[in-house]
Amino acid sequence: MSRLLVGAGILLVLIANLSVITVPTSARIYLLHSTSTLAIAPEKSDLGILAPGESTTVTLNINYQYTKFAKPKGFLLSGTPTRINVTVENVPSWCTVELDKKILYVSIPVSSFFKGGNVTLSVKATITVLENAPGYEKANIKFSAMAEDNGNIKGSTAEPCIVTLKSDFVSGIDVEMDRYWLYFKPGESGDVSINITNRGNMPIVAKLTINTTDLDKISIIMPSDQVEIPVNETRCIKIGINAEDSNEYVNNQTILPMLLTYHAKGYSDLTGTPEDLSLTVLVKSAKKPIPIDPFIIVAIVAIVIVAIVAMAVYIKRRR
Secondary structure: OHHHHHHHHHHHHHHHHHHHHHOOHHHHHHHHOEOEEEEEEEOOOEEEEEOOOOEEEEEEEEEEEEOOOOOOOOOOOOOOOEEEEEEEEOOOOOEEEEEOOOEEEEOOOHHHOOOOEEEEEEEEEEEEEOOOOOOOOEEEEEEEEEEOOEOOEOOEEOOOEEEEEEEOOOOOEEEEEOOOEEEEOOOOEEEEEEEEEEOOOOOEEEEEEEOOOOOOOEEEEOOOOOEEEOOOOEEEEEEEEEEOOOOOOOEEEEEEEEEEEEEEOOEEEEEOOOEEEEEEEEEEOOOOOOOOOHHHHHHHHHHHHHHHHHHHHHHHHHO
16 A cells, blocks of 8 residues: 555656646646635624623634645655744734634645645634723724745735724712711802712713702702713812791701712713712701780789789788
8 A cells, every 4th residue: 555655656746747848838837836825714703892801712714725736845755734824913902812823734635736725724812801991992803824835835825804892881980979968047058069080991971960859948059061070080060059048937958869870971871870869958047036025024024013012011011
């Protein structure tokens, strides 16, 4: 059997070399060289939205074809496989890409000399979104492949393929009120400051609303515009409160339920968890002296005088 293989190999060499003599010059290039083509394609090109810290894997299929009359280095002895290099480009700073193989090898069997070959290999790419990734950024990661020359087989370069993904929106705020209750006398006014710190990964737009219309003895001045808050920065919303003036005695307490809502800037559908807040407002008058009717005063004085006279008469009689 081994003798048959050796004989077949010698025959192939003779055929290849005789072609130099018997074939016209214009056709020799085709017979003396083999061409190759290379293609790379992902099993899935759109990886969707990944949360910070999340990883996903995509398979890249690499197809290598070569034409007949291929004679790799070491042909008939120990043929050298064709080397294919896989590279990745356009990786943003907020994610990483790891290939399980950066170099592939394709064996060129002697049996393919008269028919050429077609081989498909695969590479797995693991893509990880970093914890500090900004929200809703898009990545267009490019994968390329290049087959090197091998003997009389010309190298080839694949058309790059693109894999896309987005980093997810992470919401989070810290809320701090400078006071949770206010005390006013009628006619006084004041304000409350609400500090909001954006702990998410995108700029946000925040809005404060008061969930009541039952306002007794007070009026409220709300901020008219929404407030934009960059990442890791703090902005303040101020609420003005006026206690109505009154000549009557007032002792009124009002609890104001408030709701702080927010969404990613430019994306009204990307919302964070609302924050429930509460403010207590007490409006109380200073107590006024109770007015006394003059007739009552005269009556009291008369009673006192009569009592004194009666006491004096009683004492005199006892003596």
